[in-house]
Amino acid sequence: MANVKRVERPLSPHLQIYRWQLPMLTSILTRITGNALIVGVLLAVWWLFAAAVGPEYFAIADAVATSWFGDLVFTGSLWAVWYHYLAGLRHLYYDAGKGLDIPTAEKLGWGVIIGSVVLTVITIILV
Template identity: 70%
Template sequence: MADGKRVERPLSPFMIGPYYRPQLTSITSILTRITGNGLIVGVVLVVWWLLAAAAGPEYFATADAFVTSWFGDLIFTLSAWALWYHYLAGLRHLIWDSGRGLEIGTAETLGWIVVVGSVVLTLITIFIV
């Protein structure tokens, strides 16, 4: 700074493109937050279905028709994936909190385990249920 020349640098790591290349660890971190918030949708749907069951047969028929429709199935399938993903990502963060797995290679391996593991566990859940 003594010579008065200012170096042009990006202002934010979210300037995807020529300045910043998304990494698996950053994408999985963002997905952890998204799945945590997305789980609310599945919970609201279950609560609506239970409240409708308690409210009476006509309310339950409406809620049950929605819950058992293709869109309800899609929401519950995505909720199952989000639940597994969020769980495995939480385990990964627990490992990181213990001071292990912080090397770049190990962190990327754990990221792939979270992604692939959540898909596999979701498929197992679908076939069992």
């Protein structure tokens, strides 16, 4: 058998030189927020179910839904809804064949992120 000299090199060299890009981040955030909305929906459904079951059970669900945890979940869900809405509009714009160049895609990405935060704050203030 031949004596082969192994060269020590990284397993994934692309991970050392790859740079995160905004369109990639917004795509990942769309998937994460879509799945995270399930938590808010489950909490709301549990609250409604508890209201139908009885006052003792509703008191527990209402205590969770109105606690800091419930506020955090519902505020995060509100942001996720706005983010999903704006990302969907951006995607429709992409589907029309527009905004596909890198500078425009990055501006639209920032618009979705900043717009969703601003709309969330406005909704919280108005409601």
